[in-house]
Amino acid sequence: MSDAHDRDSGEPGQGSARGIPEATVARLPIYLRALTTLSDHGIATTSSEDLAIAAGVNSAKLRKDLSHLGSYGTRGVGYDVAYLRYQIAREIGLTQDWPVVIVGIGNLGQALANYSGFSSRGFRIVALVDADPALVGDRLGALKIQPLAALESLITEHRVSIGVITTPAQAAQSVADRLVARGVTSILNFAPTVIAVPDGVDVRKVDLSIELQILAFHEQRKASGHGSPEPVAVESA
Amino acid sequence: MSDAHDRDSGEPGQGSARGIPEATVARLPIYLRALTTLSDHGIATTSSEDLAIAAGVNSAKLRKDLSHLGSYGTRGVGYDVAYLRYQIAREIGLTQDWPVVIVGIGNLGQALANYSGFSSRGFRIVALVDADPALVGDRLGALKIQPLAALESLITEHRVSIGVITTPAQAAQSVADRLVARGVTSILNFAPTVIAVPDGVDVRKVDLSIELQILAFHEQRKASGHGSPEPVAVESA
DNA sequence: TACTGTGAACCAATTCACAGCC
DNA sequence: GGCTGTGAATTGGTTCACAGTA
Numbered sequence: 001m002s003d004a005h006d007r008d009s010g011e012p013g014q015g016s017a018r019g020i021p022e023a024t025v026a027r028l029p030i031y032l033r034a035l036t037t038l039s040d041h042g043i044a045t046t047s048s049e050d051l052a053i054a055a056g057v058n059s060a061k062l063r064k065d066l067s068h069l070g071s072y073g074t075r076g077v078g079y080d081v082a083y084l085r086y087q088i089a090r091e092i093g094l095t096q097d098w099p100v101v102i103v104g105i106g107n108l109g110q111a112l113a114n115y116s117g118f119s120s121r122g123f124r125i126v127a128l129v130d131a132d133p134a135l136v137g138d139r140l141g142a143l144k145i146q147p148l149a150a151l152e153s154l155i156t157e158h159r160v161s162i163g164v165i166t167t168p169a170q171a172a173q174s175v176a177d178r179l180v181a182r183g184v185t186s187i188l189n190f191a192p193t194v195i196a197v198p199d200g201v202d203v204r205k206v207d208l209s210i211e212l213q214i215l216a217f218h219e220q221r222k223a224s225g226h227g228s229p230e231p232v233a234v235e236s237a
Numbered sequence: 238m239s240d241a242h243d244r245d246s247g248e249p250g251q252g253s254a255r256g257i258p259e260a261t262v263a264r265l266p267i268y269l270r271a272l273t274t275l276s277d278h279g280i281a282t283t284s285s286e287d288l289a290i291a292a293g294v295n296s297a298k299l300r301k302d303l304s305h306l307g308s309y310g311t312r313g314v315g316y317d318v319a320y321l322r323y324q325i326a327r328e329i330g331l332t333q334d335w336p337v338v339i340v341g342i343g344n345l346g347q348a349l350a351n352y353s354g355f356s357s358r359g360f361r362i363v364a365l366v367d368a369d370p371a372l373v374g375d376r377l378g379a380l381k382i383q384p385l386a387a388l389e390s391l392i393t394e395h396r397v398s399i400g401v402i403t404t405p406a407q408a409a410q411s412v413a414d415r416l417v418a419r420g421v422t423s424i425l426n427f428a429p430t431v432i433a434v435p436d437g438v439d440v441r442k443v444d445l446s447i448e449l450q451i452l453a454f455h456e457q458r459k460a461s462g463h464g465s466p467e468p469v470a471v472e473s474a
Numbered sequence: 475t476a477c478t479g480t481g482a483a484c485c486a487a488t489t490c491a492c493a494g495c496c
Numbered sequence: 497g498g499c500t501g502t503g504a505a506t507t508g509g510t511t512c513a514c515a516g517t518a
Binding site: 025026028029030032033034037054055056091092093094096098100106107108110111112114115117118121122123161162164185186187188192193194196200202204206207208209210211212213214215216217218219220222223 | 262263265266267269270271274291292293328329330331333335337343344345347348349351352354355358359360398399401422423424425429430431433437439441443444445446447448449450451452453454455456457459460
Binding site: 024060064075076 | 486487488489490491494495496
């Protein structure tokens with residue numbers, strides 16, 4: 001996948017107890033979401049087959065993924081929804097609280113600040129920072145936008161370990177440097193540029209226009225009949 | 238892993254001329270962006286080594302990726318920035334115009350509607366649609382927000398082939414069904430739910446809270462010394 | 475000489491298929 | 497009987513290392 005996100009650091013060759021493959025880690029949140037939905041619908045038990053459908057993967061992959069966490073199912077029966085949900089949440093680390101700072105309060109930063117999907121999952125946005133003096137002091141929900149100069153003290157004050165960068169591309173590296181210098185070790189980067197960080201710091205990037213470009217590539221292929229004129233139905237959806 | 242997106246349809250076993258691996262496709266937009274940056278800085282020629290650094294990958298991967306498109310470099314010299322840029326843009330399909338509709342004009346939908354990164358790359362947002370009567374009629378840039386009932390006619394009128402869903406989760410499937418019924422074959426889904434589509438339709442999903450959860454997982458690992466107490470420097474950044 | 479393009483080797487992820495258990 | 501958990505097989509992707517060439 002694609003995402004194919006790049007994960008470079010982290011001891012790859014360690015044969016220790018807990019070596020959950022990166023591809024599995026990326027799917028755990030999806031399983032968690034599916035389990036929450038099932039739970040909301042009053043479903044108490046599920047099978048790998050049903051859960052896989054709810055998560056949009058195949059059941060073999062789901063079982064293999066879950067097997068990396070432990071044996072939380074019952075052969076012949078399936079999985080207890082609430083129990084499995086808790087185990088995955090714990091594995092991801094959602095049973096604790098993660099203070100987050102958002103740097104760059106443009107349209108996207110505002111959208112993220114208001115996004116309920118964060119707060120409902122243990123992420124607490126504790127500070128909003130922007131370089132534009134015209135924005136500083138504005139309220140957004142319960143938070144006031146702070147000047148960029150306050151970044152360092154805010155990180156320390158709120159013990160922030162995850163930073164979100166929603167600045168223009170040209171500002172992103174400098175913001176990343178300042179986050180890292182103050183001890184932030186995880187960065188979610190929405191700025192359309194590559195940022196360099198020292199080893200031990202995790203960066204995930206989301207580039208909205210890249211996603212559209214990937215779609216455009218496939219769309220172009222479909223438009224020009226480059227082999228089979230009709231989309232062939234290989235496997236059912 | 239990218240992100241590890243799932244790509245299911247599309248003839249996988251076709252031995253035709255053009256079988257570009259999905260992982261490569263996902264990186265082409267990154268190379269394109271890096272080339273544009275180099276070009277903006279007045280750089281006319283580059284090597285796989287320099288371009289790889291600008292794109293945040295290693296040079297062997299870059300060369301292998303480019304080799305799938307053809308031989309656009311010169312041994313002993315490198316790549317012509319403008320030429321390679323054009324070739325990649327053409328491969329992705331950015332030399333043509335892609336009309337896009339955005340459904341769901343909440344915070345995120347608005348952010349996307351205003352995002353300049355789309356328009357600058359051949360994506361033209363031709364319609365904004367929302368189910369909330371209170372929003373309908375509002376202007377956003379050059380566009381008026383239209384009622385959900387207008388979705389079908391807008392798709393036809395503007396020949397839309399790419400749809401962006403930024404609705405709440407519960408509305409996403411119904412919107413997807415309507416898009417697909419009118420001939421949309423590529424969907425970018427921001428709603429935090431799995432949507433089912435028939436074979437031949439491409440869906441890419443972006444879930445902002447999932448990205449944070451993946452970071453949280455690694456952050457948790459770093460916090461509890463689970464093997465090596467200090468982050469080990471394996472390779473330089 | 476310096477750099478690309480690519481077979482070969484390696485590694486990660488997915489899928490298959492069935493043993494093991496309730 | 498029905499479902500999980502997992503070795504084995506397969507597929508896809510990355511990295512190595514060097515032959516080929518301007």
